[in-house]
Amino acid sequence: EIVAAVENAFSQAPQPLRGRRVLVTSGPTYEPIDPVRYIANRSSGRQGHAIAGALAQLGAEVTLVSGPVNLPDPARVNVVRVETAREMLQAVEAGLPCDAAIFVAAVADWRAASPYASKIKKEGSGAPTITFEENPDILATIGHSDRRPRLVVGFAAETDNLLRNAQAKLERKRADAIVANDVSAVGGVMGGLDNTVHLITKAGVEDWPRMTKDEVAERLADWIAVKLGDGG
């Protein structure tokens, strides 16, 4: 009965994204150094998972490509689990074509060029030399793809020159919007429940007030519904 009531509530809510396919990435990526060690970005996945859930609530058919997180799957979302940046790109490309792609994951920019097959021994040899190489830029790759979704949104975690860095990314990566959030010690909301973000588009900058990640997700999902509604 509860399930039926919930289903009912869903079906009566406005569903402006019904019939739309949306891809969302979330969480960190783990880049192995050896079988036990890895490099990662700090990311709880809370913001990305909330956005996937909010889009599904508006009726979208959502695929969530997620790195390692400790979060329940959002309701009515198709979750694809990955670990590395290259696996994430592959899963995103497998999810095309779609109407919109929202890249929230904190993808590691670099990976170890040659991960060790066995655990690096500490004894005797001192600290290891690890050579890094650049990971694919998933946002830029999809932004420039000939299968580019109509709407492409990136997230940017910045500690300095937040808006200037985000505006540069908008151009370079062919995104329609960048959601910039401040992860400096001052703005520091990483891993927490709140977020303070700026929505940067060609039209300018919207400063959103500090709100919960769920509220950011709902507001962004509404914005996406309007964008996909325009001349869709």
Add this chain to the structure above:
Amino acid sequence: EIVAAVENAFSQAPQPLRGRRVLVTSGPTYEPIDPVRYIANRSSGRQGHAIAGALAQLGAEVTLVSGPVNLPDPARVNVVRVETAREMLQAVEAGLPCDAAIFVAAVADWRAASPYASKIKKEGSGAPTITFEENPDILATIGHSDRRPRLVVGFAAETDNLLRNAQAKLERKRADAIVANDVSAVGGVMGGLDNTVHLITKAGVEDWPRMTKDEVAERLADWIAVKLGDGG
């Protein structure tokens, strides 16, 4: 009433470790590269947390020094949260003197020599050069300390030559026992609920059958109770 019944069950259970102070470490450590990136070892913290809980159930006064994990605090345990290896060592030293110390945490062997205060920018500069330096060896430091607890137990995650590596550690780190577990792809139980371990002491090697991490914890807690009972 349920609480009362549980309390009652606790007080009626045998409490061979009543009055004993035991330190347990658990989880990974995170070693920052910059404000958003870090190096870590894979560790869910499940085994260390289970051991802390099992020792508390036997009546010990348990301090659990834990790196970043997504686990509930075990019942009746004093939890101290840390992030880096150096913070973990500091918290362990603050917990001395104690009767036994069980080092289950997957401590990162290296840290970035000079973490960046701002997020390293990807653009233009290519992959960064990161110089690593060795972290303190917490097990060896406490094993050789003049405040060494009477019983010191280390954990060793190995992919190769499991027993030989663990036996070498026993000597070098002045541990009374090493619990060795195989984290190679074959034995691979990291992050899972089961564990296959070997208990290595001067007396020899005990191969324990594959069992749940809770069962490993109970068996090890019983072993510790016997050891602390001998000539205590």
